């Protein structure tokens with residue numbers, strides 16, 4: 001293979017410097033753009049996500065879980081550094097041809113800049129990728145190139161060490177660049193009403209000894225599911241959303257228009273259809289926003305199928321019956337702060353009682369359709385646009401100081417509500433009522449449950465919920481794919 005490359009005029013040293021240029025180019029881009037969509041890897045990652053076949057996505061979610069993100073990020077990183085490295089290869093050849101390293105650096109830098117700028121549409125930030133590529137190309141064709149096409153060992157070592165150091169520094173700089181509000185909450189907008197609601201949730205939380213989250217999940221606790229690795233980084237000022245498609249007339253609303261509408265604060269629980277039966281992708285927040293219904297009335301929907309497609313800035317899309325939006329909510333606040341980037345800043349949709357996937361983040365468009373079409377997850381085999389399944393989680397078992405065992409968790413049934421949670425400590429032969437937290441206001445909120453018993457050897461503990469319509473949670477067990485996990489959570493406990 002080295003022979004084949006040599007015939008094309010590419011030496012091992014060229015490969016080394018192209019690799020270093022590719023690596024530092026990606027690092028430089030990260031330093032200036034941070035963990036945002038302006039980083040060269042981000043749009044490539046989005047493309048990889050879009051092009052990965054559904055069977056592979058489903059397989060990865062079930063067998064690899066959250067770490068699955070690593071797979072596409074590594075691939076996207078390799079593609080980005082490979083492309084930038086290729087521009088360095090051209091530069092190295094040009095440098096040698098003209099006998100001047102400056103010429104080579106200029107060619108590589110210009111190509112790398114054009115590449116990064118067209119991938120990210122950020123001409124200025126693209127310099128972050130182009131400059132390191134130019135520098136390492138120059139070093140690779142440094143003084144003496146005409147006499148000796150292979151730079152000395154010493155120079156190669158120095159260049160490699162320099163590239164590593166540069167990458168390290170870039171990582172540190174990039175981490176602080178774009179990430180500030182990604183995971184944590186945005187600016188404080190907490191008003192008295194939200195404070196009161198958060199207090200109410202605090203007071204209604206059961207006194208549980210085990211490790212069970214309270215009735216409101218903090219920003220750190222709240223689960224996160226994104227199709228891409230890089231969340232859109234939008235500002236409320238530039239944001240607008242259009243209601244379009246089969247409507248009398250399109251309506252576009254800006255952030256200011258939206259926040260001028262009647263404001264409400266609601267407890268809403270989200271649950272991901274992809275989570276395991278006793279999984280933790282189930283959380284609750286106090287959301288601040290405005291009802292969607294008045295906006296829909298304004299456009300006068302006239303689509304044949306009575307269905308709607310929601311679209312987002314990360315190219316996510318989901319389709320479901322427009323009816324579901326009638327109680328829907330457009331939220332711009334979470335737990336008294338502006339929506340964090342990770343949860344859809346500036347505006348997300350909340351659809352009461354429906355699986356998490358319908359709760360579109362970074363909303364950009366509501367399109368009334370004439371015909372049903374699959375959404376992002378439906379194209380990949382999931383059925384997660386309808387109401388959630390009822391579930392009672394068994395999230396903790398603790399031996400108390402008095403020797404009794406406490407079991408506890410949350411129960412959720414969407415808009416049906418939770419009426420009762422029953423616990424069996426003998427594998428399902430006999431059942432007792434668990435203690436339940438007082439219901440929070442709202443029609444789409446979980447409840448905590450807790451149960452204490454005297455241990456006697458090993459116990460097969462089973463837990464099941466009865467929803468607000470009196471329906472018992474189905475016992476039959478099924479995996480999350482494709483319609484959400486079902487069954488009673490069961491755990492062997494005893495010491």
Ligand SMILES: Nc1nc2c(c(=O)[nH]1)N[C@H]1C(S)=C(S)[C@@H](COP(=O)(O)O)O[C@H]1N2
Pocket residue numbers: 222223224225226227228270271272273312313314316342343344355356357358359360361362363
């Ligand atoms: N734009 C957009 N919206 C999205 C998603 C996404 O990847 N992109 N993921 C969906 C899924 S599958 C779930 S479960 C919820 C998760 O919301 P959270 O990350 O705020 O917990 O958002 C939904 N909305």
Ligand SMILES: [Mo]
Pocket residue numbers: 225271272273274355356357
């Ligand atoms: Mo989800």
